[in-house]
Amino acid sequence: MYHLKPVLSGLPLDALAEILKPLPKFRAEQVFQWIARGVSSFQAMTNLALPLREDLERRFSLYSSVIAGRVADPDGTVKLYIRLHDGERIEAVLLSDGEGRKTACLSTQAGCPLACVFCKTGTRGLTRNLDSGEIFEQFLHLRSVEPEIANIVFMGMGEPLLNLPELRKALEALTDGRGLGLSKRRITLSTSGIIAGIRNLAAAGPAVGLALSLTTGDSNLRSRLMPVTLSNPLPYLKDVLYDYQQQQGRRITLEAVLLGGINTRQEDSDALAAFASGLEVMVNLIPWNPVEGMTFEGQALREPSGREITGYIQRLEQRGLKVTRRLRKGLGIAGACGQLGPPGGFKAHEGP
Ligand code: SAH
Numbered sequence: 001m002y003h004l005k006p007v008l009s010g011l012p013l014d015a016l017a018e019i020l021k022p023l024p025k026f027r028a029e030q031v032f033q034w035i036a037r038g039v040s041s042f043q044a045m046t047n048l049a050l051p052l053r054e055d056l057e058r059r060f061s062l063y064s065s066v067i068a069g070r071v072a073d074p075d076g077t078v079k080l081y082i083r084l085h086d087g088e089r090i091e092a093v094l095l096s097d098g099e100g101r102k103t104a105c106l107s108t109q110a111g112c113p114l115a116c117v118f119c120k121t122g123t124r125g126l127t128r129n130l131d132s133g134e135i136f137e138q139f140l141h142l143r144s145v146e147p148e149i150a151n152i153v154f155m156g157m158g159e160p161l162l163n164l165p166e167l168r169k170a171l172e173a174l175t176d177g178r179g180l181g182l183s184k185r186r187i188t189l190s191t192s193g194i195i196a197g198i199r200n201l202a203a204a205g206p207a208v209g210l211a212l213s214l215t216t217g218d219s220n221l222r223s224r225l226m227p228v229t230l231s232n233p234l235p236y237l238k239d240v241l242y243d244y245q246q247q248q249g250r251r252i253t254l255e256a257v258l259l260g261g262i263n264t265r266q267e268d269s270d271a272l273a274a275f276a277s278g279l280e281v282m283v284n285l286i287p288w289n290p291v292e293g294m295t296f297e298g299q300a301l302r303e304p305s306g307r308e309i310t311g312y313i314q315r316l317e318q319r320g321l322k323v324t325r326r327l328r329k330g331l332g333i334a335g336a337c338g339q340l341g342p343p344g345g346f347k348a349h350e351g352p
Pocket residue numbers: 112118119120154155156157158159160190191192212213215255257286287288289290291337338339
């Protein structure tokens with residue numbers, strides 16, 4: 001299925017009004033509201049005259065993606081396989097925490113070019129950036145499963161800051177009070193540490209929460225685990241985070257994927273604490289979620305032991321850092337962090 005007609009979902013209201021000209025602005029607002037409600041067709045837009053609905057239907061598509069499959073984990077996690085107009089597949093995940101809070105975990109790219117050694121998405125390389133409609137629609141698809149989602153994390157497939165223009169449009173559409181009106185305070189973007197992107201966000205917004213996937217504060221080790229470090233060195237990264245914090249006044253999250261026997265040593269927690277000093281941060285530890293066949297310098301990756309995790313937490317807490325441990329969600333359906341993206345590419349993969 002290829003869309004020759006322009007797609008309306010995920011456009012900020014101004015852009016929608018532009019594309020719908022010469023229709024008056026209030027008509028664009030009505031269409032914008034209908035899309036936020038996730039109506040399935042122009043026909044359902046009952047406050048537009050019938051001939052107008054038909055005209056719009058001839059000229060535009062409302063959406064460009066469809067749910068191709070769905071798996072649910074007994075822990076409440078739901079993973080959706082979403083098929084894009086060109087046949088590409090992405091995934092979006094619904095997370096529920098103990099307090100009943102629902103969070104959408106969204107993807108920003110099909111694949112990812114950054115090849116972190118512990119991440120499944122990184123093994124397939126980048127196919128392409130998602131457009132704003134494809135990002136926005138993931139939220140609508142998840143909301144069709146669970147109406148009460150108030151939080152979004154961009155921690156699915158891909159590096160959000162390598163797709164900032166489209167992500168910005170999607171954020172504008174998601175947070176506009178005339179549509180979904182999601183709160184920026186409840187949106188967090190996770191980055192592997194793209195300095196130019198963080199600088200751009202600090203200068204031009206939007207003021208969403210920022211999480212840095214630090215994983216280790218040891219530059220040498222980080223360069224080997226996350227090659228993106230080579231072109232985005234840690235000292236500069238820290239400077240730019242400091243500026244972001246000054247501009248946006250928000251606490252930054254430092255995420256660390258704990259890899260058994262690799263980055264759980266005393267030196268690692270010391271280096272992480274050193275990186276954190278001077279910043280206002282919360283540390284979020286993510287015990288590595290197993291992905292079969294992944295190795296680091298010839299050695300099979302393994303989950304950290306309970307002792308490695310508690311030791312690491314203790315040492316950080318002794319240094320006065322606030323530490324949370326990421327609950328393991330969706331392990332049974334490969335919907336946990338870093339498990340997104342089946343081997344052999346998405347087109348070959350069949351959702352259930
Ligand atoms: N590209 C962005 C956002 C997507 S990855 C980033 O890297 O931040 C989201 C999070 O999952 C990151 O913190 C990443 O370090 C983590 N992650 C990747 N693979 C993982 C795995 N196998 N187990 C646990 N966490 C993983």
